[in-house]
């Protein structure tokens with residue numbers, strides 16, 4: 001567990017409106033979280049599997065490129081946050097384990113450059129979502145940004 005504290009409002013309180021650092025979902029990329037517990041590591045594996053089925057075939061593979069992910073203690077309102085200025089995902093280590101795969105997948109969506117979707121839309125990227133896995137719409141949005149991965 002990290003002693004870091006998640007600052008600010010977490011997901012949805014960006015410093016600016018641009019996602020500065022993004023990661024190519026077509027490239028082989030591992031999610032690098034060396035301090036993750038076995039349970040947290042399993043949640044990361046589950047999250048990457050969700051995206052591999054929805055247009056990001058390279059995520060979660062054992063590869064030289066990586067997205068850094070840190071579990072940190074935040075207040076209850078903050079589930080996760082993608083710090084796009086440095087390209088780092090934070091996940092609140094107080095979240096129930098059952099919630100982790102979707103929260104991690106949501107932050108990976110931001111790391112791929114996806115913005116929030118409006119409430120009620122069938123999308124992983126609805127703010128605060130803990131139930132919707134990546135959808136056809138998310139896959140299409142990813143393809144708009146990056147093209148369809150080969």
Ligand SMILES: [Zn+2]
Pocket residue numbers: 011012106110116127128
């Ligand atoms: Zn978000």
